[in-house]
Amino acid sequence: MNPLLSIKNLSKVYPSGVRALNNVSLDVAHGEFLVIIGLSGSGKTTLLRCLNRLTDPGGGEIYFDGARADQLTGPALNDLRRRVAMIFQTFNLVPRRSVIANVLAGRLGHVSVWKSLLGLFSETDRALAQHYLELVGIGEKANSRADQLSGGQQQRVAIARALCQQPKLLLADEPVASLDPATAHVVMDYLRKANRELGITVICNLHFLSLVREYATRVVALRAGEIVFQGHPSEINEDWFKQIYGEAAREVHVR
């Protein structure tokens, strides 16, 4: 079967002159839970943001679901973003709005613009939002203000918003980096649930190898914008670890 996502020679140079990605080529199959690791500054965020075009890549090609994705503009680009959901390290919910309103925002790419501006979401859309909120276990928080939840709860709202888009691919940029270890596992479990039960392909940036070993079906390591390792998490031994993170690095464990 064709890969869901195919990246060919992707490069990105920021206006500041930093070469964040250098000739990255990568295929992602349907149903994978792909984890990207690498030192801070190695280009993980840049890679994810190029995939849904929050950042414009400088060169190379991206094919998503059989169609070229790196040249899209206007409505076609919005349509790509609808199918490629994203969650962020800082959650990026809209403050001062209710949890359910935030989850409903996941439907923006599906409904007509003027209806959304008037707040005329259909009963189906509302039911869907409530359904995904319950899926991440915080159905009772529907009417709370989004900025008044804990970090872990906010990230679950963000997951619900992403699921509400009914995407094929879910990008997660260090989704648990600002959470405590126990909460991190809760959030990662919901990502795995989305992956296994809803069949959504996941690409996730992570820092902690213990989480990588637990959740990843495949690992890609970036170093200075280039892929230096691809394989199963169990293949990351001492030598590879030093290659990826540098000689002086030592592993931190998160339980």
Next chain:
Amino acid sequence: MSAKRIIFDSVLFLYTLVLLAYGSTQLAIAFAPAPAFGLSDLVIDQEFFVRRFPEVVTGVGVLWALAALLAAFAYKLNLLTTGEILFPNRQRRPPAEANPHFLRSFWGLHLLFLFLATLAMSLQVTEASFYELFDREGLSGAWRLWLGLTHPNFSLLAKAITEAIETILIAFLATVIAIPVAFFLAFFCAKNIMNNRVAFPFYVLLRVFMNVSRSVEPLIWALIFTVWVGVGPFAGMLALTIHSIASLAKYYSEILEGVADGPIDGIRSTGANAVQVVWFAIVPQIILPYIGMTIYRWDTNVRMATVIGLVGGGGIGTLLIQYQGQAMWPEVGCIILVIAVIVWLMDLASAYVREALK
């Protein structure tokens, strides 16, 4: 040697030299009999300044060069000047030595002298005089006025209130018309939105235009519009509208510049289009500060509309100037009372609402 320090000191020294020149000629007039002095043509005063403006400009230029020399000289002497205090040269002087008592230091005495000399000059230029303040005839005039103001003629109350309502409505309409225009313009005045190369020159131009129209006082706009559309409330309303658009656009754009990027990324990543991003990610962040700012603007506009009325912009200000012109002080007293109450009420209400919106 630090350029900032020399520039700063030279400007201070220049001012000192100008003060000395002005002061010495003023003292000469005061104490020397004019004929004996014989050079009254060269006495430096306001009239001299106006009459010989080109020479004055050249003179100031020469004096500035002199002042720069003095500043450099002070630096050679290692004097603790004001410039040295503000822009210290750490290598030359240990910090401990930089802090003698200010009355023992050069910069302290220098600033004290400048302050006292400026005070003396402003007293003289303002023609401040205890004689006029306590002049018998003047005092009795002020007393009559005071009596009138403290015994308002309340038969004018109904008229004053109607006019006050007109003023409030002028302010209201000006604010309401300004809101959508400012809302729209604010996006183009916000640096974080206009950050690409195509938009930036447009941003700079709009900013300059806004700053210029905002720095023109509404009073001046009112003068322009009374000529344009004739004396009356319409002219006042137009003047306030122009000024409100410029101020609101500036306030709004500052609020916009403080908007967090995270929620914008969040909404963009759902596939929302540009209009939806504005409505779902930006508007929720700005709506309350916008409302607070707008109410404050209306409140300010009521006060401004009153003043604009004085130059023919309609409303209670116009009523006030009519009765003031005829020296009908009890009537003026009534009008002032109404203005005070309304301004106070608006101020109170807007403060409460803004507090509640925080």
